[in-house]
Amino acid sequence: MRDFWTFGSAGQIVFGRGVSRRAASIAGRFQPQRVLVLSDRILQKAGIVSPIVTAIRESGVEVAEFLDCEPEPATTIADAAIHAARQVNPDVIIAIGGGSNMDVAKIVTAVLTHGGTYSDYFGHEKIPGPLKPLICLPTTSGTGSEVSHAAVLTDTANHIKVSTLSQYLRPAVAIVDPLLTVSCPAKVTADSGIDALTHAVEAFTATRFDELEVSPDEPFPYCGKQPLGDCLAERAIELVGRHLETAVREPRNLDAREGMSLAALLAGLAFSNNAVAAVHGLEYPVGGLVHVSHGAGNGLFLPAVMKFNLPARVPELIRIAELLGEDLVGLDGNAAANRAVIAVERIRRAIGIPEHLRDLGVKPEQLPELARKTHAITRLMLLTPRRPSEVDLLQILEECF
Ligand SMILES: NC(=O)c1ccc[n+]([C@@H]2O[C@H](COP(=O)([O-])OP(=O)(O)OC[C@H]3O[C@@H](n4cnc5c(N)ncnc54)[C@H](O)[C@@H]3O)[C@@H](O)[C@H]2O)c1
Ligand SMILES: [Zn+2]
Secondary structure, three states: OOOOOOOOOOOEEEEOOOHHHHHHHHHHOOOOOEEEEEOEHHHHHOOOHHHHHHHHHHOOOEEEEEOEOOOOOEHHHHHHHHHHHHHHOOOEEEEEEOHHHHHHHHHHHHHHHHOOOHHHHOEEOOOOOOOOOEEEEEOOOOOOOOOOOEEEEEEOOOOEEEEEEOHHHOOOEEEEOHHHHOOOOHHHHHHHHHHHHHHHHHHHHOOEHHHOOOOOOOOOOOOOEOHHHHHHHHHHHHHHHHHHHHHHHOOOOHHHHHHHHHHHHHHHHHHOOOOOOHHHHHHHHHHHHOOOOHHHHHHHHHHHHHHHHHHHOHHHHHHHHHHOOOOOOOOOHHHHHHHHHHHHHHHHHHHOOOOOHHHHOOOHHHHHHHHHHHHOOHHHHHOOOOOOOHHHHHHHHHHOO
16 A cells, blocks of 8 residues: 655646747757657648758757657557667657657657667666656647656557556656647547546546555556546546537637647646556557557547446546536436446547447457456556456446447
8 A cells, every 4th residue: 555646747848829839949958969850741741740840950950850650659660760760869859749659759769768679668667767858749639648657559469559657758848739739630639539538537536546555665657546636637527528529520629629738738647647547458458459549449448437437436426527517416426426427428429439349340259358458457457446357347348349
């Protein structure tokens, strides 16, 4: 058991419409000679990468670009990025993109700083010390990778997502410019938005820090439900309830975009301190098995896991229902808590997130193996407030089939 909690963040957060224009001067604070920008071709075509690269070049700094990042990056992408980065040997790394590009940049930064290869750092707290400065500019509103201690790759050989978790992975600076998200297609807005909601809900309903069955001296990547993370999660849930559907329907609605950028940032701070739990645990093997975005996979499982956790988290779920604008008059206890599940199901349907595993190409005979792989992610099981057995997980998978 633990009698303390901690809180980590990016070194600095710079938030505001148009603030990506300051990227060159922010990078300049680190007095770099060579900067490596990691992004992808879609963002280059969207006109998001060039203005940042040009401004850095005009400030007199050499810039190299790696634009071959891909969604849900496989370990092969990390290999290619590391190879390119070693040729450049930059002193500052800049990631422009969603969680996929930011996570590749985190892995590249760790390997450039400490040598070895990406798999040396899989698991938690395997990175031996601070990293070269990493600046992240998120272009989706979802993962919170711009402030988190996590980087996720897809191990295509073993069909599972693999996490690297380390306090040293928190970027030096997060530059959060809602204008960079305006070009997100509706599906990317929806998928990444429900990921942010999942982060906030899992953080807010996780096992409490003082009930976590982990020795205080053992390195553990999350500290469990704690008051500072809770404040951020509550605000993030409220913002998602207010802005996600509008951001999906009206991509140019800047109030909705700004609301979602803030929601994703706050949810990223909440989950990367408190926890993610069984929803992410179920998504990791499914995401490794079939082609589904991380956000859509989480959205598929979120209501079922909330329902499973309900007996252990009635007050928290009532609060979530309130934050999502549910009318709870005349309801109490389980009925009021269940309104949180209903609200999430409503949002999910409104933004077009898949509701059945069979629609993703999962076969019924694959469910037991998925349950086994999820159950084996011990850290996420310990952080789930109602501890699921493998049989419980199989039941959730069958319910979501
Ligand atoms: N490190 C963390 O803390 C963390 C947390 C949650 C998820 N993740 C990981 O992040 C990844 C998912 O990231 P994501 O949801 O941000 O999506 P993404 O980065 O995979 O991007 C999805 C697609 O949207 C495109 N895109 C992104 N921004 C755009 C924009 N502004 N305009 C047009 N197109 C745009 C990208 O080019 C890409 O093709 C997964 O690999 C997931 O495992 C990481
Ligand atoms: Zn997530």
